[in-house]
Amino acid sequence: MTNALRLGIAGLGTVGTGVVKLLSADADRLAMRIGRPLEITGVSARDRTKDRGIDLDGIAWHDDPVALARADNVDMFVELMGGEGDPAKAAVETALKAGKHVVTANKALLAHHGTALARLAEDGGVGLNYEAAVAGGIPIVKTVRESLAGNRIARVFGIMNGTCNFILTMMENEGVSFAEALAEAQRLGYAEADPTFDVGGLDTAHKLAILSALAFGTEVSVSSVYVEGIEHITRQDIRAARDLGFRIKLLGVGVETDSGVEQRVHPTLVPMDSPIADVQGVFNAVGVTGDFVGDLMLEGQGAGAFATASSVASDIVDIARGHVAAPFGAPATALKPYRRARMRAHEGGYYVALELYDRIGAVAAVAQRMAEQGISLDSIVQRADLAEPNGASAKGEQTRPVIMITHDTLEKSMREALANIDAGGHTARPSRMIRIERF
Structure with missing residues (x-):
């Protein structure tokens, strides 16, 4: 086998301790699959004295995760601290600039700075893997x-x-x-x-x-x-x-x-x-x-310690095997600028819940406001059995729940129709809409 791949792990919370346990329990099997052992050479966390149920003897402790990220005895920096800003951001940037691979479970960091971090990784010819940042143990x-x-x-x-x-x-x-x-x-x-x-x-x-x-x-x-x-x-x-x-x-x-x-x-x-x-x-x-x-x-x-640790370990193994992919599938310089689409018409339309005053003409007025926006109603159901106990408004007037299902329509049309309905004086509380999707 070749020399060990040396890991620095920043963050020893639920996920971090799970990763340490997984790497320790499966050390021989992982080494056999990779062709080289994995060795945790440094860690960083807020509290040195906390009992985490893991053996850290012989592992260097760094109070500053940025120092861990630049340490000479670390080949791969594993960021499990969380948060979109520092110290996570500073530590990851430091590691990438120092030519170290990075594995992270930090969704906030990637959501806010992912494109820039991908450029840094590619400039340095190193990996930036983040399987655990999206849907935990699901690959x-x-x-x-x-x-x-x-x-x-x-x-x-x-x-x-x-x-x-x-x-x-x-x-x-x-x-x-x-x-x-x-x-x-x-x-x-x-x-x-x-x-x-x-x-x-x-x-x-x-x-x-x-x-x-x-x-x-x-x-x-x-x-x-x-x-x-x-x-x-x-x-x-x-x-x-x-x-x-x-x-x-x-x-x-x-x-x-x-x-x-x-x-x-x-x-x-x-x-x-x-x-x-x-x-x-x-x-x-x-x-x-x-x-x-x-x-x-x-x-x-x-989520959870072991499911997320599984994804972190998968990323570590990929890089240890020499498999370094562009973080977002294509070179960072080739990523298209984000262009926001308008909210489209939704297949299946919308579910609309109204609390209408129990008076003549209320339902007809609602239907009229919908028609004005070109919205076709699939069904209107008055559901007395869905009423909250003591179904009366603050005015003392009786109310009744009304459920509507619409055909496909635009988001803008729905919002304008509901705003007009709420302004019409027939609703006891603001209307609610929920989109319908047929997967």
């Missing part, structure tokens, strides 16, 4: 970058946040509210004390921006992602969707169109009989549509 990056290299990718989509999927699954299965499901997710450790990044859709937006750049050969543009979270989804929405033959999922969707690339994150009604509707709990699933392969979908654990 979607390698699938798109390598296995589907012969395809023109038309669409990427998926459930990319396990916290949101757990909450929506629990709301459906247990009939609980969003707040109750969120509290349970926090109790189980699936959601942070401040869950905004997850439930607000930002985590999914970061992953989608990376995946879209890889799939469509563009520069990364997280600022161009349209984002809605799941905070306003009610148990009534969940029940109505189920009765109509749908489930609600938070999806990230990237589509290449003639006018550019469309990126969006939002709650979506998907048919019950679609594969993605069956993805439950904290699991993730990512789908790809290629011109030759057609549709395929990968499902698995999207």
